[in-house]
Amino acid sequence: MVSEEKLMLIDFKIENNLSFKESTTFTMQTGARLVKFNDTHILKNDNVNLLKNAMIFGANGSGKTNLFTSLDQFKRLLLTLGDAKQTSKNIVTNPFRMQYENKNKPTKFDITLLLKKKIYNYCIEFNEEQIILEKLLEIKKNKESILFERIYQHEDEYKYEINSNRIDKKLQNFTRKNNLFLSVLASFNNKIALEIMDWFQNKLVLIRDDSMEFERDPLAAKLLDTKFKEEVLNILKIADFNIEDIKVTKRIVKADPQFFKLMEEVSKQIGGSLLTEVIIHEITLIYNNYDNEGRVVGSSEIGLLEDSKGTIKMLYIAAIIVDSFNEGRTILLDEFDTAFHLAICEFLIALFNSKRNMNNQFILITHELELLDCELRVDQIWFAQKNYKNETELYSLFDFNDLNNRKRSDVSYAKKYIKGQFGAKPVIDLLSAKNYFLNTDLNLNLFEGSELNE
Structure with missing residues (x-):
């Protein structure tokens, strides 16, 4: 809708x-x-x-x-x-x-x-x-x-x-x-x-990237909904992430008594609210196992935090996309x-x-x-x-x-950008760079044919 x-x-x-x-x-x-x-x-x-x-x-x-x-x-x-x-x-x-x-x-x-x-x-x-x-x-x-x-x-x-x-x-x-x-x-x-x-x-x-603690995000709980999860999996598969299923387990982590006492004092000073427990939705990704002839012979489960950074990021973005389709959000990536x-x-x-x-x-x-x-x-x-x-x-x-x-659609903006026609690119001091290289033990043959040897 x-x-x-x-x-x-x-x-x-x-x-x-x-x-x-x-x-x-x-x-x-x-x-x-x-x-x-x-x-x-x-x-x-x-x-x-x-x-x-x-x-x-x-x-x-x-x-x-x-x-x-x-x-x-x-x-x-x-x-x-x-x-x-x-x-x-x-x-x-x-x-x-x-x-x-x-x-x-x-x-x-x-x-x-x-x-x-x-x-x-x-x-x-x-x-x-x-x-x-x-x-x-x-x-x-x-x-x-x-x-x-x-x-x-x-x-x-x-x-x-x-x-x-x-x-x-x-x-x-x-x-x-x-x-x-x-x-x-x-x-x-x-x-x-x-x-x-x-x-x-x-x-x-x-x-x-530094804020994507997905398992602590309320969005992770939505993967418990079958339709939501299927839509996320569909995006992941289109993008060539061979994830067959996603398993989510809800876990409540209570604050350590010593830590709780310390944070209670901090909370009073800053006037904020104090969380005594945190809800975590632990995510497990399920992949198929194949034999030498390409037949499915079983599956493997990998915890989200054990998987690659790219997989974690893609899962988070896919969930944001599915959750936002009918919400009207402005999403900054x-x-x-x-x-x-x-x-x-x-x-x-x-x-x-x-x-x-x-x-x-x-x-x-x-x-x-x-x-x-x-x-x-x-x-x-x-x-x-x-x-x-x-x-x-x-x-x-x-x-x-x-x-x-x-009117032409074949103009390469990337090539124009690299040539500096739009600005917004770093300007390397080639002379200083060449002098820097000359004062090191680097093999200068590495730079043969480059602008640094001109």
Whole structure:
């Protein structure tokens, strides 16, 4: 069943956060006048057309991952700065640190979302002491109407503008300088605030290799459902993972008494809740055994953590895909190509952009240059690079106007990228590299015919 009520990211702007010094925009809106793959790669809506998938390329250290980290930071701020009793805690900030003056400048996050056929823009500016500006707009036919706006004046006082037909004005009295008004509204069950908070909490999903403790994830429990498991297995088999079955065993792990006592004190200090037990769904993968003539003669069971990193990652991604098909999620996949063969990456990208996916957005970070030549639109391809000031610049292949008018489909973007035509690639100091090699015991014959010997 395809959801008619889309919940999606339109665009996200960052300023003075991590490696983003100047205002930087990432958008999932389609490029003007592009018609390629309109029937498959686009999520069409009455008021805005959005991409199902975007790919971000760039050199190591270019700041690609900082886009995801900024979105995750925005999410954490919304989920933690709603406590009206909070009086002394500083707001966590990560300003651009390569220029000293930026340390005292505010950070700005600005996001535009499509939520159930309505478009909302939410913006905050803050430093570690207070919220300086917070604003929520509804956008109808390119016209903006303010639902609320709060601007810091002086001595903990704020100037408020509130649409009283949509928001209870009295709730501003529950909002301190280091609280978010939107979070306070959600705690008082304001419908709009709850929808925005729900998108951040349940629809924005960040997948990193270092966070994939799949057996502790609630998603693992869904493999107990036969239909869910069969769909996951189907994706795995298409991708040439020869897994015949998945066995799941629920186990409850109680906290060690000594550890529990220690964590109880920590929990009191940070004001968080304490888990006395953890539910783990232990996963076992079942493979067929074959004789020399290719006949099945039995099976072997391998614990998930004993299998390869690529298998664990693919299982997790397959489960996310199946769980999200009818949910309307924005899924961020960092280091997408790590531990995967190129063919598997290409299969997943084709799946993300297929008619099978009519509700979700998949934003991927990758180093695999050959993926530039997948069946993608130019507005789906993004690059990140750092300038000489160590500031991350983010731009789309759509920004290269000479490519937008091309009718040929055989242009290799990968070759153009390697030649440096789109930037966003490391520039190796060949002279310094050659001198470095000359001062080692390396066999210089290794570099015969390379640029280093020219």
